Amino acid sequence: MASELIYELGHRAKCASASLAVVGTAQKNRALLLIAEELEARSGAVLAENEKDVQAAAEHGISQVMIDRLRLSEARIRDIAQAVRHVVDLEDPVGVVDHGRTLPNGLNILCKRVPMGVVGMIYESRPNVTVDAAALCLKSSNAVILRGGKEAIHTNIILVELMRSALAKAGLDPDCICLLTELSREETVKMMKMNEYLDVLIPRGGAGLIQTVVQNATVPVIETGVGNxxxxxxxxxxxxxxxxxxxxxxxxxxxxxxxxxxxxxxxxxxxxxxxxxxxxxxxxxxxxxxxxxxxxxxxxxxxxxxxxxxxxxxxxxxxxxxxxxxxxxxxxxxxxxxxxxxxxxxxxxxxxxxxxxxxxxxxxxxxxxxxxxTDGGEFGLGAEIGISTQKLHARGPMGLRELTTVKYIVTGNGQIR
Amino acid sequence: MASELIYELGHRAKCASASLAVVGTAQKNRALLLIAEELEARSGAVLAENEKDVQAAAEHGISQVMIDRLRLSEARIRDIAQAVRHVVDLEDPVGVVDHGRTLPNGLNILCKRVPMGVVGMIYESRPNVTVDAAALCLKSSNAVILRGGKEAIHTNIILVELMRSALAKAGLDPDCICLLTELSREETVKMMKMNEYLDVLIPRGGAGLIQTVVQNATVPVIETGVGNxxxxxxxxxxxxxxxxxxxxxxxxxxxxxxxxxxxxxxxxxxxxxxxxxxxxxxxxxxxxxxxxxxxxxxxxxxxxxxxxxxxxxxxxxxxxxxxxxxxxxxxxxxxxxxxxxxxxxxxxxxxxxxxxxxxxxxxxxxxxxxxxxTDGGEFGLGAEIGISTQKLHARGPMGLRELTTVKYIVTGNGQIR
Incomplete structure (x- = not known):
């Protein structure tokens, strides 16, 4: 049943995110390196699928600027793979202790960085976002559901397929990276309201896309990137x-x-x-x-x-x-x-x-x-998932840390109030 | 026109928040102390208005538990005033530099805590929330629009009136604290979608209230306090x-x-x-x-x-x-x-x-x-505006710091990319 696909993906991503919560940095990095290798090893197949998208875009009279954004080449695939390798070098934000203290009654309180859970990405037709976003979510131990533009659907399908195969090789649940392939408006709006499965929605694209998400979502949203x-x-x-x-x-x-x-x-x-x-x-x-x-x-x-x-x-x-x-x-x-x-x-x-x-x-x-x-690289974050233009959670360039939340861990020996 | 009241309030609160952005800690503390004084000095008038609410609640057959939450006394007013004085003692979160660096090209980047702007509070019938929330918002340089339960409307009107009079005496814009007195569902839903005037919505109350806000709001929401x-x-x-x-x-x-x-x-x-x-x-x-x-x-x-x-x-x-x-x-x-x-x-x-x-x-x-x-006081935050049960922005008890966001201030001498 096509119309239930998004809930099925949500359920699978949620289960995968639970398994990710206890995976260490080394295993995540191994998966990222395998993703980079697969990308380069299968670049021919990726380019063939990408060509289908470019052809279809040309037939639909899509502008040259848009087609340029959509088109991949050997060089661009190498750049995307290099960007993934760069994420390997970034510090793992998960498990970092933000602060902690011992209360007079002996209770120990730690405020520790933990993954969000499942991130929903809604974006347009740049295929590099598919890989960038997946890599940053993986490094921060989040599962991700990707919903890219329909112009890039063939490219996105093969990119996600090869990333999932790399996850499996690294011993991780392939459902850490999910792609929504049913791209109707109805299905996308369901995704925006899927609070039981999604912890945050990050729309990336033009003002129209961002506003659609803000107006329809019940899942918490981080607005990004409209810059007048x-x-x-x-x-x-x-x-x-x-x-x-x-x-x-x-x-x-x-x-x-x-x-x-x-x-x-x-x-x-x-x-x-x-x-x-x-x-x-x-x-x-x-x-x-x-x-x-x-x-x-x-x-x-x-x-x-x-x-x-x-x-x-x-x-x-x-x-x-x-x-x-x-x-x-x-x-x-x-x-x-x-x-x-x-x-x-x-x-x-x-x-x-x-x-x-x-x-x-x-x-x-x-x-x-x-x-x-104003850019994650320039500001020293290493990489960015987007630039937040709202005030909640993160403002300005968002890096790996902004893909995490905190958990208070309170340990005692029988304290009561 | 009653149905436009909320936009009028939104506009006034937004203007007031702009003036608050450049007010110092001393002036905010003076206003807080005046609020505490006014509360105690006018406790007789507050109790008289509160009695109207209690009477009406009794006539409407509202449960004894609810009436107990609603009822004020001299002692409770003193407690509320003391809580305001306690906020004076808390560190001002505004202007704190979270981090900063100088880039190799000489650009200086400061990430500085700034107010959210305008906070919308939607809550039930505890009158102490009216004063607590206003005091915390004021200390963090945010304007606030309060939307309390209709059972407490007489109490809330006099509480907000006396707080506004204290603001004026301290030389601050009274519109830093606004009360929505038109309590229809229609007006409240408008408030939840008022993105041009509100920077964040904080619902406080039972699961039903929280869900109504999450389902209807387009303004970013911080979910609080449902605890199974x-x-x-x-x-x-x-x-x-x-x-x-x-x-x-x-x-x-x-x-x-x-x-x-x-x-x-x-x-x-x-x-x-x-x-x-x-x-x-x-x-x-x-x-x-x-x-x-x-x-x-x-x-x-x-x-x-x-x-x-x-x-x-x-x-x-x-x-x-x-x-x-x-x-x-x-x-x-x-x-x-x-x-x-x-x-x-x-x-x-x-x-x-x-x-x-x-x-x-x-x-x-x-x-x-x-x-x-799990409590702001116990965790050492001094006071709390609520306990976040979501993952964006803040998780667990939220104090003054969680009522702020950041702004990057980048200073150079002609740097271009």
Missing amino acids: CHVYVDASADLEMAVRIADNAKTSRPSVCNACESLLVHKDIAAAFLPKAAAAFAAHDVVIYGCDRTREILGGKVLKATPAEYAKEFLDYKVSVRVVDDLEQAIEHIAQYTTHHSECIVTNSYQNAQEFTARVDAAAVYVNASTRY | CHVYVDASADLEMAVRIADNAKTSRPSVCNACESLLVHKDIAAAFLPKAAAAFAAHDVVIYGCDRTREILGGKVLKATPAEYAKEFLDYKVSVRVVDDLEQAIEHIAQYTTHHSECIVTNSYQNAQEFTARVDAAAVYVNASTRY
């Missing part, structure tokens, strides 16, 4: 630095969530700064949506910015620009449009830097540096 | 200790979430242990629901336990009992019925203690001590 990130250039900014940061934040990799989408410029330096910024952007044909003052300064090629542009995460060579009266107006603008990801001020004013970092409500707030640094 | 807690008496247990722990866990305060609801007994010691336990329970007229083997040992007065009794959080002088074959069956039983709150093994076997603590999935797992210790 601002760079505010203050009156006292070093303008060369401001151009460098704005350009890097906007154009170094526009498709990622930590890229700048909106530029706010203090009115006193707008006439000096904006032409320089526009010149840098022109090298990448960046489309500019500006307020009236911006258009006065930059002239005809700037499109008119409406609230829709200020609210938009372009993920493209496009940027919205607004000239503001002062820091206060910049902070208000950000409060209205922020997705609480990464926000930056370029300034030479100590007071404005303090005020901006204290008042702007985001996972990461920058002074005089590019928003592009 | 087990005490498992292993074959090697010191039987006197086991009786002492079982009796304390069951009868010292049956109405709280860390009380024992279910007793599991290894078959080898059941005949020796159960009569002793039953004798201790008899002093409190505890009603016993037992499996067949329990009834064979204890005889006629034991009622038959069905899955309904094993699943039930009695919060009363009632207990379910099951004789199990071994540790494995005890762990399986707990896995089936646990609410992931507090679970206990009484044993003298090192191996069984290890296995129980590793495999039982709960916020707190005990060896040879009463489950009644």
Whole structure:
């Protein structure tokens, strides 16, 4: 019965997670190394399945950008395998004692890191997420149910199959890594409400996907990765630095969530700064949506910015620009449009830097540096399962530790209250 | 328009929370002390309003237990005021640096504790929760929207009014503490979906209330406090200790979430242990629901336990009992019925203690001590806003720190990627 598949997967993943709770680091690492080996050894078969997905995507008229995300190559498979080997090198977060104490009555309390249990990943069509997420969940002793985009279904099936075969070779329950292959909306919504089997849901993808999960899920959700990130250039900014940061934040990799989408410029330096910024952007044909003052300064090629542009995460060579009266107006603008990801001020004013970092409500707030640094690798987490833009549990890049919870272990010799 | 009240409150609380983000500890403590003073100074007026609630409850035929929870007295008001003064003494969690580093490229990363923003509390008819929750939210620089039970509405209105007046006297925005007075289900469900204004929802109360919030909320929820807690008496247990722990866990305060609801007994010691336990329970007229083997040992007065009794959080002088074959069956039983709150093994076997603590999935797992210790005060948190039984964000007793999130503050001098 196809419509019960997700509960069947949930049950199997839950049982597998119970077995994982008592597996040591060495065995998990062995499984990860076997996954990396299988990936490389069976790359031909993976590429053949991937080609089916790419063909189907082309036939369905899916955009070239999407097809590029979907397509694997020998080199990309090697990169994915290397990323798995890198997870082997990361410290196992399970069993770490966060804190502990002995109470006056002799009770010993330990607060110890333990796995979440079963993680549900809902994502789009990047096949590398399938392997990355599975590897991070395995290293943190969580079972995972993967629900990737239907465009990548053939690729995901073979990737999960080879990972499961590696698990079995390492003496682990293959159900530690499960793939939902029935991709109807109905089945996915059931997954989001499957509180008895799932401990956390992590959606990864565009704003639409994230909102669908937030609106429908009863399982606790960690929102990730929608980034309408601002760079505010203050009156006292070093303008060369401001151009460098704005350009890097906007154009170094526009498709990622930590890229700048909106530029706010203090009115006193707008006439000096904006032409320089526009010149840098022109090298990448960046489309500019500006307020009236911006258009006065930059002239005809700037499109008119409406609230829709200020609210938009372009993920493209496009940027919205607004000239503001002062820091206060910049902070208000950000409060209205922020997705609480990464926000930056370029300034030479100590007071404005303090005020901006204290008042702007985001996972990461920058002074005089590019928003592009909000990343698990850059922050020293080693690898990331996503970037949390909510406040519960984890905020900003989430690594292995964020895939664990705690358990209090209290040992005594007959204490009663 | 009554039906828009909650959005109005949400907006005001959000604005107030922005102002709180930059208020120092001294000013918050001044406000807390003023709240305690106002409570004592206006106790007569509070008692008069409380009497209205008690009268109405009596007229509506509400149970004596519920009325006792609702009723205030001079002494209880003094206790509530003292609890507020105690919050003054607790360390301010805001601004604490969790960790930080300087990257090789010179970027400085600080991970700093910041308030959540706006906390939504949904709870039942204990008026002390109104003041406790407001005080803890204030100390952690969060605005709060309180939605208490309608039985306590007159009491809650005057309590919130006097707290708001104390806030104003301390120079703080009174909207830091808001009360929802329109108590329809419709309005409450709107509150649960008010993601633009609320950062977290904390339901406190019975299983029904918690489930309603989990099922309806789109705002992130921290589940609290449903405790179907087990005490498992292993074959090697010191039987006197086991009786002492079982009796304390069951009868010292049956109405709280860390009380024992279910007793599991290894078959080898059941005949020796159960009569002793039953004798201790008899002093409190505890009603016993037992499996067949329990009834064979204890005889006629034991009622038959069905899955309904094993699943039930009695919060009363009632207990379910099951004789199990071994540790494995005890762990399986707990896995089936646990609410992931507090679970206990009484044993003298090192191996069984290890296995129980590793495999039982709960916020707190005990060896040879009463489950009644799962409590913010006992665990050294000073005060608690609730006991989390979920895995995201916080697990077990939640104190001031758990009412905060983090913000990464990244400072540089022009770094780009």
